[in-house]
Amino acid sequence: MNEFDWNQARAFRATVEAGSLSAAARRLGLTQPTLSRQVAALEDRLGVTLFERVGKTLVLTGAGTDLYDHVKAMGAAADAMALAATGQAETVEGTVRVSATDIFAVYLLPAVLGRIRALAPRLSIELVSSNAISDLRRREADIAIRHVRPEQPDLIARLVRESGGHVYASRGWVERHGMPAGPADLAGADFIGFDQTERLVAYLREWGLPVTTANIRLMSENSVAVWQMVRRGLGVGVMMREIAEMTPEIVPLLPDHPPAPVPIWLVSHRELRTSRRIRIVFDALAEALAVAPAPGAAMDMVPPPE
Incomplete structure (x- = not known):
């Protein structure tokens, strides 16, 4: 057998993990x-068949399953080597990838990243805006801003601060429906939900709101789209206090109701923290995010409804 080609093995691994050739191709560029x-x-x-096509789905053969275990181990070793190499870099040049939810990326991070660019002008920062949790060990990001504490032992995390979520609606919605006196008054309200409706309903009920799936009439997996629907008076939504305070036409509906906890965690890989450029960005993010922005401090990205 000729010398093993890692590019071929990497293509095989990506296809298994992505579930299709098209998704694997996008992942690898x-x-x-x-x-x-x-x-x-x-x-x-290798002289073996790795996949069988069942309808439009690729299914691993027995030989493919056996080979994947070995390729997965090789990939983990390659990822670890890349992390170790990155950790040795002491230059303040290069690119740092920062991952955050779409709503956080749109409303809170632009001002923060502007400060970091002023601090280290030779750095390039790529903002990964996604509600999926980036895999730091696979280098999908160097630093992640999360609202849950990571469980992986090889990640380090810093709790920057605790924020809170509240129930909000537009002033126009309040004019049409009235200001609720308590949670019971929201039993018939239309809520704007995220794509995981049942999970959201369970969360809201645990928070003390009498909501069912029947209340969720509009939904989107994009948090920015959800917030814009709330701004347009299409229903009630839950949002971080800081973001709501940046939106003048939004009012809190239950100001005396206990806020939902929204922790802000800054996460990186242990070896990546030895990289000077990533350490600079990590520390600058921690310092900037530790202080809640003043109400109305950030630019509103979308014009308010007329």
Whole structure:
């Protein structure tokens, strides 16, 4: 057998983990035909069939399952080597990837990243705006801003501060429906929900709001879209206090109701924290996010409803 080709193994691994050739190609930044050729070349090299096509789905064969265990271990070793190499870098040049939820990225991070650019002008910062939790060990991001504490032992996390979430609606909504005196008055209200409706309802009920799935009439997996629907008076929504205070036409509906806890965690990999450029960004983010922005301090990205 000729020398093993890691690119072919990487294409195979990505296809298994992404679930399809198209998704794997996007993950690796390749075209689908290129990735397909790499997987086919690996099959030819090994003399085995790695996938069977069932309808539109790729299914691992027995040989593919056995090989994946080895390729996965190789990939973990390669990821660890990349992390260790990055950790040795002492330059303040290069790119640092910061991951945050879409709502956090739009409303809170632009001003913070502006300060970091002034502090280290030769750095490039890539903001990964996603509600999915980035895998720091796979280098999907160097630093992540999360609202849950990570459980992985090889990650380090700093609790920057505790924020809170409240129930909000537009002034126009209040004019039409009246200001609720207590949680019971929201039993018939339309809520703007996220894509995981049942999870949201369970959370709201645990928080003391008499909400069912029937209350969720509009929903989106995009938090910015959810917030814009609330701003337009289409229903009631839950949001971090700081973001709501940046939106003049929004009012709290239950100001005396205990806030929902929203912790702000800053997370990185242990080895990445030895990289000077990542350490600079990590510490600057921690310092900036430790202080809640003043009401109305950030620019409103979308014009208010007329």
